[in-house]
Amino acid sequence: MSTLVEAPQPLDAEYFRIRLLAWFDQYGRTHLPWQQDRSPYRVWVSEIMLQQTQVATVIGYFERFMQRFPDVEALAAAEQDEVLHLWTGLGYYARARNLHRAAQCVVHEHGGRFPVESVEALSALPGIGRSTAGAIIAQATDERAPILDGNVKRVLTRLHGVTGWPGRPEVERRLWALAEHYTPHWRCADFTQAMMDMGATLCTRRRPSCLLCPFEADCVAHARGEEQRFPESRPKKEKPVRQTIMLMLCDADGRVLLEQRPSSGLWGGLWGLPQFDDQKALEAWLLDEEPGSEVEGQWQCFTHVFTHFRLEITPVRAHLHRRGDDGALAGRRWYDPDQPDSIGLAAPVKALLESLSSSTLL
Known part of the structure; x- marks a missing residue:
């Protein structure tokens, strides 16, 4: 089992943001379906679908879902059977059940308006955690809200050589502190998408494209030649x-x-x-x-x-x-x-x- 060691100090936040956004402006993804006609509802559905699922898989499901349920009222009024039918093949079906329940909460308890005024209010809805709430707020309102999804964890653990499984509370606290440090008060939607794009397109699980990374010279894992070590895996347990x-x-x-x-x-x-x-x-x-x-x-x-x-x-x-x-x-x-x-x-x-x-x- 790995011993948790103190990682190097964070980079200068302004330096990080400028380099990341410059990379995003040239290479980032800006034509995904949920980035068009952006609203809290559309961003929310996409973020739930993207949990544990790749973008390429989600696109078709998202488009079919929006065609049938164009707004939160339509989703709230639907039968659960139909919601699950449109989810068939995406897996992790609790996401679909929570999506349906959350839509009903938004309609019946919030008058059809998503409570995007704070992470705490949004994460009180079924199926929305701290990182998902942050992503919805940042991308739908362009307000500051740090995120820490799987892609961002991978970027931050490699960049700083953060040891230990990210599911351990002390490791997670360290990563949230880094996410807070780097998240700006401007271009929040672009910054959030850029962090996710970095993990999805450059800092991938296998064969990361380090030579194309704007932080190649700053990355601890790359300097050590240990990209595959980070993030460290959950301690293995034989599946029954x-x-x-x-x-x-x-x-x-x-x-x-x-x-x-x-x-x-x-x-x-x-x-x-x-x-x-x-x-x-x-x-x-x-x-x-x-x-x-x-x-x-x-x-x-x-x-x-x-x-x-x-x-x-x-x-x-x-x-x-x-x-x-x-x-x-x-x-x-x-x-x-x-x-x-x-x-x-x-x-x-x-x-x-x-x-x-x-x-x-x-």
């Missing part, structure tokens, strides 16, 4: 493995039975296939819930990786020799893979349904 069986029960019309997941927890609020711990539990459930069903076989097991564990999924196909009851219990529905509905689906479930749609067994 869990197993589940997913039931693909098709009725006489080729429709598949889906269940809605609980609103919180794994795949919260999404629609998925019924899940079981073992084959015996699956067969008992079929006997109770859908008598007359017949198990046809097991598909190849595959693994879906989450942040904290690995899920081994075994798909089992079964057939119901009649049309499924459309008046089924609440929280269930029969889904036609050939005519997909606008509902939120977990990524592995979506993939299985697409396989069923093209299956000659239907």
